[in-house]
Amino acid sequence: MVSVIISEKPSVAKNIADALNIKNRKDGYFEGKDYIVTWAFGHLLQLYDVKDYDEGMAKWRMENFPFIPSHFRYKIKSDPRHKEKEDLGAKKQLKIIYHLINRNDVDSVISACDYDREGQVIGDTIIYNLKTKKQVYRLLLNEWTPDEVLKGLQNLKPNTEMRPLLDAGISRQWADWVIGINLTSVATLKFQKGSGKALNIGRVLLPTLKIIYDRDKEIENFVPEDYFKLATTFKTKDGNEYEGTYVEDEKDKFKNKETLVFIQQALSNQTATILDKKVERKKEYPPYLFNLSNLQGFITSKYKGWTSDKVLKVAQSLYEKKYITYPRTASVVLEESLVDKAAKVLNNLKKGLPYENEITFAKKKRVFNNSKVESHSAITPTYLLPKSLSGDEEIVYHAIKNRFIMQFMPIAEHEETNIITKVNHDEIKGLFTSKGKVQLIEGWKKIEKIESKDTILPLVNINEIVSIVDHKLTSHVTKPPKHHTEKTLLRVMETCGKGKGKEDEDSEEMMAAILSGYSIGTPATRAETIKKLKDVGYITTQNKSLICTVLGRKLVETFPVKELFDLEFTGRLEKTLFDIEKQNLNKESFLNLIFDFTTDAVKTIKNKKDIIINEVSNEKKTIEVLGKCPLCGHGIIEGQKGFGCSNWKNGCKFVIWKNDKYLASMKKKPTKTMVKSLLKNGVVLVKGLTSKKGNKFDAYLRYEKNSDNEYFSWKLEFLEKQEVKKRN
Template structure:
């Protein structure tokens, strides 16, 4: 019997081939071994048909044609993937059975099922679940094949239902509001619109913030019979807090202080505890994107693209679009081979201890994918571009950290109880710096959440007596929340449930992500979040100002115009419930689509003729030289350079033809250079230096929304 294995991606297909004994040769994305043929998809090979592919009348947008919906949404090969689809269909004809090797999640099930359905396959199909690409795990998985029966196909059908429903939302709401506002490109989406809502709400909280004064009570306590002064800060009970966080009236604290002072000598309890702070977990894609945005200013899309290059071109890292920060036990046993290889490649050395079993090694927390870590690939590291190397090195170092000791701390806590709260003092001492001797992760990533020190003091644990000294009432002001960066935005996309007020919806969103460490009531996926942010920039709903991402007046006006069912995360929760019913055979695709139409149709009766949105529309017909790396709109050529069409809405990005830096190396920006820099963020240039011509790398960077350059030595690699 000849089997055809269809994997979801090349990395998995080649890993399966390596796990099967015997010689092999890859030809045009197909590997033949004994009585097995292995091939793979490249993500989704099929797409849903556009409305005008059903009927040409839909090419013109008209309100009377809404809602647009079809009983059967057809799938067709996506763009240049038709040849691959035909190739797989031919392989299906030649085999006796098929082994479905999509990722072990809803989307992975659908991705291969849709190919089989498009090919009208009638041959038997088995299903293999591969969570990890190590040879031992792959061999084990192939000994546990199951039938790809109706129960599994229903799981894929739920993912198809979501894809159709998303399409119906996008087509109908986007056309309705584009027509009503008389401007094209007013896109709406189940994930896009709530993400815009996060930014708009944050900006309005900041813009409308009114500073309020609040007060803290600080007082030193002199211990009797001890030469120690303890700096206490009063921690009130929650029912005393005026706004849930602060005491806004100084008189309240003065009255509490007076009551406490009625007792001349205070009883002080001193406790002591030791704690360990473990290294941050390895990266999933969202954490890596946030980290690179904070540390290096990389956009989410840039980090996504670099990880794709590291995986596909160099096989330097494991699957890059993972939502998991955990690893299998197999990775722990392989670490003594992987880490020496990685450290040699980095030319760095650390005192790793292979007996340290990090919390990241936990089979039950590995979802369809595991954390992003380096591989044993023997690629030339000097071939990496500077920014590619930065991403690779961070992935490596966060993995190396798992085998370094934790930070050890001793904390001394002194407290004086009262009816209204307690006076509390905390002092922390580092006993062992652990991994922080070598690495300094961002504070938000290192798990270090103990109380802030009120001042240094040390005492053995026990009970003491103290006399309180002069009171100090510190006046402070409330601060607005911080503007979003792409880093903080993607973190909130993974935990948007915390902003949902409806308890039922909040619980559903969290239930949806049950078992997913790093996702806690989320919208979007690791593969789509950067695209969502790029779309918001491209539409002019938001702009970048340095590292901050701000909503435009257009974005604010449009968000407030949208109906509640679209602009909140509620839709994701409600759809998930229906999708679960589809998996169990209690609902079908029509059930989900009908819920979309039911919410949409009443809006057709609304009169939006009086509604206007601010901001200058972008309707520039000039040829695009590239995409603006700041706001996502197109870059066009003008007499002075290559600028963004979104300049009237605040985007200042441009590549000037007579740039001083370029003139300094004897260059003028031309169209070919601009295209290359916008696409790859670098280009090769010939530079005359002291009568010697040399090839250099001209690298494009962005600072405060403007182009900056630097020149690097070019080392030609094989």
């Protein structure tokens, strides 16, 4: 008899077929002797829309809400371009899958969708919608290499064992549908003027928005304070100098300048004594293996133009090509059962590296630890070495590969020296502290060429007398906190704000918070949430910073269902889904909680005073052409982030970004008038530029194509030079 294997995507089906040596490809599936391998395209089925339950709900009316179906139903997913129509590709593939399952020679079905909540829902909605009586099994894999596929098919589980995972996935899907449909509808009716666009409300969307809003307000309300520091240069009897900072009661920042002025005056003609000296040898362990959030944070903070959504897409591509393990994981360590596999992978990866002889495999608790793995192990390379990668894939693959190899390199070590110096003057109560650091063993830092700055202190002895050769009193101003970036936002979402003061992503507290299931969203959905916040206009980006828009601010300040902004509330909901997965709670209890919450929330919104926080204009904007593209001759138009070529879909790269760094360095942003003049004359006079020293000046700017590529760079000419040209 034959088994039908259903994978989540065509590329994964091809991996399974290759592992089984099935060459016979047909329309929508591969057919072999014992297995037929077919595929979905992600979700082939989606939940009914409101109007599918009741045609009278097609037009939103306040009296129609709350709306909670007695039975949730599924339909073929909609065409992305024509929401009212079925996706014909999905319809055809579904028909093929059902035909295969119903064949007389088929006795079982194997779901090979991703081993997570979403994957379980994708497979089970397809299989159980058919109401088949044939035996259903589950293939649970963390990677799609041939070895793992063959091994996995020998260790299938009955799909009934996955019921808790399905319940968690269904609970998440239904809860988000009920909250999203009801609250988006009533909020749009209540707080928005004009139609054609909705005011998006979501269980994960709003708390994420609130994190960004809170940081923006913190920066806005920040009051800078002056503080002062006193540094003194000491000289040993051997003529070596070192610097110490004045500390009193463990404080080196002083708000009162007079205190330090007095100390500074008292330093004249004094000597000092070395009161204490400590030299410690310290170990620096490599950062843990990547989970998805840490990988996204690492890449988005290191490389310009990357978003967490893009990192996930590239990682997913590498996973489907069999080069890395499952990327949507929260764990930063590996299961202990993976020791032999990891050794094999390391052996493949290290060959030919300049530090190959320093790479030694060992079963380390820091790498292999069952108690710190939740569902999926950390992301690692597989034993298959990529033959060719795109530029983006190269960046993500090498980050994962390097992080894996680091675990088996020597631990880096440095020597830390602390000297405490006491000035020999009765009225100087405080001490001067000096810190030095010297890297002794580079170890794993070699892999990414992480440079350590050495601060070398001279050799001194306790009770040694030193002289004072210089002192400096400096003034400083406290700085506001920084805007959130995707990296810092992902950290707060991952831990639901717990341990958010910790910079160290490898701390035990951070890991415990991540593995508790108490979070905002899941590794798979956080990138999508950040992207959606941008798409619906609640946040915007400035370089790498995430900032609330006016609409985002108004929503936080006006929307009356405050629980949806509360990290504790959202964390508890995510924890409940986690508990359903672990069989500590049932689906029905959770859904009843969601239905009651939604009913109360709708009532709260209806009773709120009418306030318009968003006005949608239905007038079609006429697109103004600012001039001809210097590369291809098409029109230059204004977009949300820049002034670019209307021929961009065909590959034209001409653009002047609104947050252009060169102009920003002179405190200017490009304007429509400036771009028009530049395109017409090839040069534009820009007034009120600011120099590095803060002086204002006027200059001519050109935007010229680089000789070696299709990009453009600014050329600045001072007025005097231009005036000379004119006179000549």
